[in-house]
Amino acid sequence: MSHSGKRVLFGVTVAAAGVIYAVHYQQTFDRTEMHKGVLRDKARQAAKKKELREASQQALDGNPGVPTTNDLELDRLEIKGKQARLAVMTELEDESRRVVGSESRKGVKRR
Numbered sequence: 001m002s003h004s005g006k007r008v009l010f011g012v013t014v015a016a017a018g019v020i021y022a023v024h025y026q027q028t029f030d031r032t033e034m035h036k037g038v039l040r041d042k043a044r045q046a047a048k049k050k051e052l053r054e055a056s057q058q059a060l061d062g063n064p065g066v067p068t069t070n071d072l073e074l075d076r077l078e079i080k081g082k083q084a085r086l087a088v089m090t091e092l093e094d095e096s097r098r099v100v101g102s103e104s105r106k107g108v109k110r111r
Contacts, residue, residue, distance in 0.1 A: 001009075
């Protein structure tokens with residue numbers, strides 16, 4: 001094998017080894033970063049559970065600042081009632097527009 005051929009082979013081998021090492025390093029780094037995300041999610045879920053546990057304990061103790069399940073249910077029903085009233089009002093407005101529109105068309109004479 002010629003001297004220049006050996007240099008090319010050596011260069012290609014070193015480049016391939018460098019690419020393999022870089023890809024391996026990047027995969028290891030990505031795996032570590034993704035695992036940190038899992039740990040953050042677990043910590044966030046634990047904090048949320050703790051917060052909910054404390055809120056439910058305060059509600060059981062009778063703390064008026066914490067809404068109970070009944071309060072939340074009443075709020076939900078009130079919102080649904082408002083939405084239903086709005087839907088009925090919208091239907092009535094649409095119906096009145098149709099009636100007014102048909103009356104105005106009846107008044108127009110066609111030739």
